[in-house]
Amino acid sequence: xxxxxxxxxxxxxxxxxxxxxxxxxxxxxxxxxxxxxxxxxxxxxxxxxxxxxxxxxxxxxxxxxxxxxxxxxxxxxxxxxxxxxxxxxxxxxxxxxxxxxxxxxxxxxxxxxxxxxxxxxxxxxxxxxxxxxxxxxxxxxxxxxxxxxxxxxxxxxxxxxxxxxxxxxxxxxxxxxxxxxxxxxxxxxxxxxxxxxxxxxxxxxxxxxxxxxxxxxxxxxxxxxxxxxxxxxxxxxxxxxxxxxxxxxxxxxxxxxxxxxxxxxxxxxxxxxxxxxxxxxxxx
Amino acid sequence: xxxxxxxxxxxxxxxxxxxxxxxxxxxxxxxxxxxxxxxxxxxxxxxxxxxxxxxxxxxxxxxxxxxxxxxxxxxxxxxxxxxxxxxxxxxxxxxxxxxxxxxxxxxxxxxxxxxxxxxxxxxxxxxxxxxxxxxxxxxxxxxxxxxxxxxxxxxxxxxxxxxxxxxxxxxxxxxxxxxxxxxxxxxxxxxxxxxxxxxxxxxxxxxxxxxxxxxxxxxxxxxxxxxxxxxxxxxxxxxxxxxxxxxxxxxxxxxxxxxxxxxxxxxxxxxxxxxxxxxxxxxxxxxxxxxxxxxxxxxxxxxxxxxxxxxxxxxxxxxxxxxx
Ligand SMILES: Nc1ncnc2c1ncn2[C@@H]1O[C@H](COP(=O)(O)OP(=O)(O)O)[C@@H](O)[C@H]1O
Ligand SMILES: [Mg+2]
Numbered sequence: 340x341x342x343x344x345x346x347x348x349x350x351x352x353x354x355x356x357x358x359x360x361x362x363x364x365x366x367x368x369x370x371x372x373x374x375x376x377x378x379x380x381x382x383x384x385x386x387x388x389x390x391x392x393x394x395x396x397x398x399x400x401x402x403x404x405x406x407x408x409x410x411x412x413x414x415x416x417x418x419x420x421x422x423x424x425x426x427x428x429x430x431x432x433x434x435x436x437x438x439x440x441x442x443x444x445x446x447x448x449x450x451x452x453x454x455x456x457x458x459x460x461x462x463x464x465x466x467x468x469x470x471x472x473x474x475x476x477x478x479x480x481x482x483x484x485x486x487x488x489x490x491x492x493x494x495x496x497x498x499x500x501x502x503x504x505x506x507x508x509x510x511x512x513x514x515x516x517x518x519x520x521x522x523x524x525x526x527x528x529x530x531x532x533x534x535x536x537x538x539x540x541x542x543x544x545x546x547x548x549x550x551x552x553x554x555x556x557x558x559x560x561x562x563x564x565x566x567x568x569x570x571x572x573x574x575x576x577x578x579x580x581x582x583x584x585x586x587x588x589x590x591x592x593x594x595x596x597x598x599x600x601x602x603x604x605x606x607x608x609x610x611x612x613x614x615x616x617x618x619x620x621x622x623x
Numbered sequence: 624x625x626x627x628x629x630x631x632x633x634x635x636x637x638x639x640x641x642x643x644x645x646x647x648x649x650x651x652x653x654x655x656x657x658x659x660x661x662x663x664x665x666x667x668x669x670x671x672x673x674x675x676x677x678x679x680x681x682x683x684x685x686x687x688x689x690x691x692x693x694x695x696x697x698x699x700x701x702x703x704x705x706x707x708x709x710x711x712x713x714x715x716x717x718x719x720x721x722x723x724x725x726x727x728x729x730x731x732x733x734x735x736x737x738x739x740x741x742x743x744x745x746x747x748x749x750x751x752x753x754x755x756x757x758x759x760x761x762x763x764x765x766x767x768x769x770x771x772x773x774x775x776x777x778x779x780x781x782x783x784x785x786x787x788x789x790x791x792x793x794x795x796x797x798x799x800x801x802x803x804x805x806x807x808x809x810x811x812x813x814x815x816x817x818x819x820x821x822x823x824x825x826x827x828x829x830x831x832x833x834x835x836x837x838x839x840x841x842x843x844x845x846x847x848x849x850x851x852x853x854x855x856x857x858x859x860x861x862x863x864x865x866x867x868x869x870x871x872x873x874x875x876x877x878x879x880x881x882x883x884x885x886x887x888x889x890x891x892x893x894x895x896x897x898x899x900x901x902x903x904x905x906x907x908x909x910x911x912x913x914x915x916x917x918x919x920x921x922x923x924x925x926x927x928x929x930x931x932x933x934x935x936x937x938x939x940x941x942x943x944x945x946x947x
Pocket of ligand 1: 622653654655657658659677678679680681682683684685686
């Protein structure tokens with residue numbers, strides 16, 4: 340007596356079958372959808388406020404691109420992403436990544452996945468991709484709604500960059516897309532941190548909160564001049580470097596540096612999560 | 624802990640058709656220092672229905688977690704379907720461990736679909752049909768579309784069983800499958816186990832209630848405080864401990880009857896019209912025979928085998944309660 344069915348699918352097909360299931364689970368969950376809706380509301384509200392106050396509210400405040408929104412709807416995307424970066428996006432990432440393993444542990448589903456069996460490395464990978472997909476969905480929902488609301492309220496035109504130069508609408512849109520992609524990639528380090536916390540506990544809320552706290556503490560440390568030596572390595576230090584894409588000649592060194600720091604956080608916390616999860620006793 | 628592990632040979636036939644589960648000196652000491660499982664040698668022959676019995680906290684679930692590769696043994700080793708590496712054989716093993724666990728906001732069927740999607744060796748094309756069969760088998764087809772969080776405890780337990788039955792298994796490991804079920808549900812689980820066993824599936828089933836599954840077991844292992852006190856075929860276990868005989872006679876025959884029993888070498892205790900004695904090695908049939916021969920009017924005769932619980936109490940000197 341042995342397996343009734345021979346392996347019916349290739350390893351890759353088998354991987355994607357579980358990955359699809361995971362994406363449906365993450366993106367179909369009501370709590371997560373509400374989060375995405377919340378993020379999507381930011382550009383809408385911001386756009387409406389700017390539309391009715393016509394510039395005066397934010398004129399002269401904050402980074403230059405905030406003041407440009409009323410002149411060009413494309414800037415609503417950038418302004419919205421900027422507003423969400425300090426807290427709303429870290430919160431979203433914390434919820435998605437902190438829940439990854441701890442959520443399954445607390446529901447009692449982890450032991451059943453592992454006895455199916457799903458290899459622990461494979462499961463961690465599937466969970467990481469699920470959390471990253473949610474991070475991408477979060478940034479994308481801000482961007483898409485920002486673009487639509489911006490276009491509807493202010494129209495889209497050739498883009499006047501921060502340096503004062505003007506580029507065509509197509510080139511400007513590409514730069515805004517680059518900003519959004521950079522912000523998305525800037526969040527990967529935090530996803531890895533959350534994933535690691537998620538392997539430490541059976542209490543998802545604990546892992547979520549710890550992840551958000553890491554982002555906030557990193558932001559606080561970044562403002563303390565005495566710690567300037569460690570600033571470049573901080574998780575959040577390079578988040579605002581997306582502004583490089585709004586200069587006529589982006590400094591690719593700055594952009595590359597920001598991405599390298601994220602890659603380092605991903606490597607370190609990915610490895611920690613892996614070594615923890617592949618050796619831990621599952622008693623949940 | 625002074626009670627020595629009393630282990631009777633577990634395999635009756637000399638031909639071993641392989642074992643479904645075997646452990647050697649399996650031990651788990653948790654980081655808290657608690658020794659949950661203390662050097663046990665489990666032996667579940669293929670084709671057996673193995674009742675893994677013991678009070679709450681005796682180490683059954685921890686043992687099962689080690690067998691399934693969820694928890695790493697502190698020392699000792701476990702073989703599942705003769706493989707030292709559980710991952711290789713787990714597709715052939717259905718498991719229910721420490722209660723069901725599902726996503727509360729997914730329906731019963733969606734939860735099964737997720738588990739099936741996780742199985743690298745299962746056929747996606749037959750997933751729906753197999754899920755329906757499993758749901759049907761546990762009587763949950765009518766509630767398949769409800770979110771799991773709306774299930775009653777018994778329905779949740781049934782869904783757990785359905786997950787274990789998603790495909791044909793060589794071994795089912797069922798940890799307390801009757802928890803939360805009403806007497807009718809418990810009977811159904813027993814019936815299910817019997818059916819599966821008849822179809823050739825080996826079943827390792829644990830319970831902290833001795834009586835609930837005892838009847839369907841071909842083999843029994845008894846745990847206490849992390850130790851396997853006793854294991855072996857059911858009949859061998861049953862013949863342990865002392866059987867008692869109770870004879871009831873008509874008024875006026877008590878003295879004669881007592882005399883006859885004493886002649887047979889029994890140590891008789893009398894309570895009104897009932898005479899009781901430990902049976903020892905005497906064949907029970909000789910008792911009514913001798914009594915009738917002596918002209919005693921026998922109105923009742925009963926041989927009482929000790930229950931598993933009594934065997935347990937004899938072995939440990941303690942009751943079948945939470946030990947720690
Ligand atoms: N994760 C854990 N950490 C520490 N002790 C544990 C853990 N899990 C179980 N135990 C202890 O191990 C013993 C055996 O538990 P368990 O295997 O669940 O018993 P059973 O399933 O027979 O009721 C109990 O005393 C329990 O408190
Ligand atoms: Mg238990």
